[in-house]
Amino acid sequence: MNREQSIDHCLRASWQAVAKMYNEQAAKHNSSMAMAFVLLNIDHENGTPSTTLGPIMGMESTSLSRILKSMETKQLIYRERNPDDARSVLLKLTPLGEEKREISKQSVIQFNKVISEHLTKEKIDNFIEVTRTITKLVNEKSIFI
Numbered sequence: 001m002n003r004e005q006s007i008d009h010c011l012r013a014s015w016q017a018v019a020k021m022y023n024e025q026a027a028k029h030n031s032s033m034a035m036a037f038v039l040l041n042i043d044h045e046n047g048t049p050s051t052t053l054g055p056i057m058g059m060e061s062t063s064l065s066r067i068l069k070s071m072e073t074k075q076l077i078y079r080e081r082n083p084d085d086a087r088s089v090l091l092k093l094t095p096l097g098e099e100k101r102e103i104s105k106q107s108v109i110q111f112n113k114v115i116s117e118h119l120t121k122e123k124i125d126n127f128i129e130v131t132r133t134i135t136k137l138v139n140e141k142s143i144f145i
Contacts, residue, residue, distance in 0.1 A: 007134070018111075025107050029100060030074070034059075034067050036104035039076065039097060047090030049082060076100055 003009050022033040041056050042048045048056075054064045068091065071077045076097035082088035093101060116124065137143055 011131075011134070021111075022107065026104075029103055031100060031104075032067075034063075035071055035074075035076065036100070036107070038064075038067055038071060039093065039101040039104050040108070042077065042091050042093055042097075042101075044093050044098060044101060047080060047092040049085075050079070050089045050091050053091060071097070 019033055022036065026032050026036050037057060038053070041053060050068070053059075054061050057064070059067075068077065072079070074096075075094050077091050077093055079089045080092055082090045119127075
């Protein structure tokens, strides 16, 4: 099989290009793609329990802990006791975090807009269906049985 025709190669090469692009954009705002992803996944009105953020983002807790610590240092987020569960902590955005979240959101919108200008809706829908199927098969451990 030709490397360029391998599904995993295409996914990896595409994702690496996207990640590099987002990291370059985030660096302009003293941030990273990972931080932007966290900002976009924290409920900006009610906060998000710290225990649910990792699974939402598909990150290991040690990696996420480092990112959250850095974000606290940069005053993008803060922790608050969860009023519904005293054992839990909510992650909330600071005003600076809200500002950086909006920048991140606009970057994602811009990316999707430009991609949509170059592909038909049908191709985008097919891409989404394909990637969801791949994710499902991998998560079900259906690849190597």
